[in-house]
Amino acid sequence: MSRVVALCGGIGGAKLALGLAQVVAPERLTVIVNTGDDFRHLGLHVSPDLDTVTYTLAGRANPETGWGRADETWRFMAALGELGGETWFSLGDTDLATNVHRTVRLAAGDRLTEISRAVAAALGVRVDVIPATDDPLATVVETDDGPLPFQRYFVERRCAPRLTGLRYEGAEAARPTPETVAALTDAALGAVILCPSNPYLSIDPMLAIPGFRDLLAATRAPKVAVSPIVGGAAVKGPLAKIMAEKGVEPSPAAVAAHYGDLLDVFVVDEADADAPVVGARKLVAPTVMRSLADRVALARVVLDAAGLDAAGLDAAGPR
C-alpha cells in the first residue's frame, strides 16, 4: 500500500495538501512543511506555514485570507495596539493560542515536530503534518533596503523592496527530523508531491537542509511538482516579482529548470500547454484551485502522474 509525501509552504501549497487529504487515507499521507517563515514575534514562536497547513486540513482556515483561522476575532491585537505594541503582524485571538501553546512547549523542551502533531491532532487532523526540521531555520531576504527577516519582507514591507538574494539562516546546521527521514525513506513511498508553493521561499529552505535534497534524490518514488506560475504570473504571492528581480522570466519552464534534475513530472496549467519543460516529463492539467473539487482533481492528477491509482490509496473520495 503506497504512501505519499507532500512538500509545501503555506497558502498555495496547503490547497493541494487539502486535495491530497481528500484522496489519500490519512495514515498514508505525510505533509512536510517549510519552517523558513518561522520567526520569533512578541516573544512567541510563530510558524505560519505549519499553522496554515494544519488549519486548512482541519477545515479551520480563514477562507478569505487563506492564513489564520476561520471565525477569528482580533481583540488581542486591538488591545495591543492601544498599548503601543507591534501590530504589523496579525495574530487573531484563537490563532494566538496555537502560538502561545507552541512557545510554551518548545520552552519545555518539546520538539516542534511533536508539538505540531499534537496541535493537528487536537484540531482533528489525522494527516501527519510535520516540519522538515526541528532546528532553527530562517529565510532572510537580501534587498536593496538591506537584509530583511522573511516576515518583515513579506508582511510588513509587503514584498516591496527589490530582492537581491536569499539566505536560509541556520540551514547548514539543521538536520531533517527523524520523522522526515522516515517518511522519505519509507519502502512504501509511492509519490513525492512538490505542491505549487513558492520554490524560493517555501521549498528551497527545505532543500537547503543538508541531506534533504539527497533524500529526495535517493527515493525511487516519482517526484511530481505543480507549477506555481500560471500564464506568466504567480497564482498568489510575490513569486513572479521575485523571479523578475532574480533576472529570470516568470515561467513554468524557469521553475522546472530551478528544480533541475530533482523532478520526474512537472505539471503545468492548461494556459501553459506550450511551455518548454526540460528535465522532467511535462504534464498539462488545470492547476488553478478555486474550489474543493479543483483541489481534489489536481490531487488525482499528481497521484496519477506518479503512477498511483487513487482508488488504491483507500480514497475516501471527495467529501
Place this chain on the structure above:
Amino acid sequence: MSRVVALCGGIGGAKLALGLAQVVAPERLTVIVNTGDDFRHLGLHVSPDLDTVTYTLAGRANPETGWGRADETWRFMAALGELGGETWFSLGDTDLATNVHRTVRLAAGDRLTEISRAVAAALGVRVDVIPATDDPLATVVETDDGPLPFQRYFVERRCAPRLTGLRYEGAEAARPTPETVAALTDAALGAVILCPSNPYLSIDPMLAIPGFRDLLAATRAPKVAVSPIVGGAAVKGPLAKIMAEKGVEPSPAAVAAHYGDLLDVFVVDEADADAPVVGARKLVAPTVMRSLADRVALARVVLDAAGLDAAGLDAAGPR
C-alpha cells in the same frame, strides 16, 4: 501642596485607590502596588495587582469580578484549552495584550516601573501606578500540601490548603525602586494610605523589601490603614481563613497589631466600633465600599484622618 501615597494589592485595595483618585489630583497621587502575586505563566510575566489597579483607575476593570477587563472575551483561553494548554488561570483576550506587551518590554530590558507607567498612560490613567520593586519577588504559601506559588494557592487551589507559613521569595535581594523611594521621601508627602488589602499577601511582600519599612517609618506623613476585616470576616478573599490558620483571631485589632508601630491611624468599620486597637489612633467609619460614592467617602475619611484637607488637594470632586 501635599502628595499622597497609597499602598495596595489588587481588588480590595484598588477600590480605595479609585476613591483617592477621585479626590486627589492625579499628579499628587502615587499608588505603590504589590508584585508578590506576579508570576510567569504561559511564558508571560503576569502582574495581577498592577493590572487590577490600572484597569480600575482606567474605568476598564471588570465590574463583576474586580479583576481583568470590562467587556472581555475569552476566545484565546477556549482555543488554548482545545489544544490541551493550561487554563486554570484565566487571561482574557484583551488582558492578554497587557501581559504580552509587558513580557516583550521586560525582555527588551525595560523596567517594570516604566512599563507599568506606559500601560497606565496608554489606558488614560494619570495617577502614578508603580510597583514597589522592579526586582523578582514571589509570594510562596507554605501549606499542608507543601509550598505553593501564590497563584497556584489562590487561583488553582482556591485557597483550600491550610496555610502554615508565608515566604516572599527574592525579597531579601529586592530593592525599592527609585520612584518608590522618591514618592516616600518627598518633602511634600502628606499621607501614606494602607488600603484595605490583605496584610499578609498584599502589604507584607512590600514590607519585606529591605529598606521599604524604614522608608515608611522615616516619613513624617501620617500613615493611615483601613481594616480589611469587618465584623470578624474579610470583606473579600482568604484573609479571615489565613488569620485563623495562623492562630490569630480575624479581627481589626489583630490586623492593627500585625502592623505594629507602623501606623498613626487605623480605620475600622462601624461594625467594629468597639474593637480594641493598640498602637494607632482608632477611627470608626463606614469602610465597606459598594458604590463609587462609598469609595470617595472613604478616601475623604482617610485623607482627613491624615490631617489633609481634601479641598486643598486640587480635588476634582466625585465624577
